[in-house]
Amino acid sequence: MKTRDTLKIIIRSVNDFICDLAENDIEKLSSGDYTISYKIVKLKNKNIDKIDILSETSFLEIIDLLDKCSSRLEGLNIIDNKFKSKLEIEKFAKFIDVAVMKSDKVDKIKNNIVESTVGARIRSEAIQKKEI
Incomplete structure (x- = not known):
């Protein structure tokens, strides 16, 4: 064993x-x-x-919170509150298939995550002319 x-x-x-x-x-x-x-x-x-700081269930909860955001700023606030380190943010970004380069700064990774989740949904709703 x-x-x-x-x-x-x-x-x-x-x-x-x-x-x-x-x-x-x-x-x-x-x-x-x-x-x-x-x-x-x-x-x-x-x-x-330490690498497994946040579990898959935590990631799924964060994704659910991001799906409920009505603005990009709300999404950034959620990410700021949920993650304490660059490592956690990188792991989450990889979990949701957001490209991360080693040279990326924390703010850029956060913005990419928000743009890929909240921003994409807002753009889609605007194209479909739905209420936010």
Whole structure:
């Protein structure tokens, strides 16, 4: 059983690493001229599950709140209140399929999330001439 849990931790770590690769790194790997090398480093704190700060159910609740927003500013306020770090915001953005680059600042990621959720719905309703 212990081996299985250890394997889960290792696979999760490798998966997180691959998911965090930038688009240009993925292109380099797919060209065949590059390879991935691993380096094992000690974590600063022992909270291994820190990456899983918010669960999928929390993300779904946040999506529901964003769906009920009547303005982009409301959406930004929700994101400001729900997320404490850039890491949390990046994980949420990836969860809802919003592109995130490593060089993106927190404000840009927040704006992209709001534009992809609240903004898209507002534009759609305006096109369909529905009341907001």
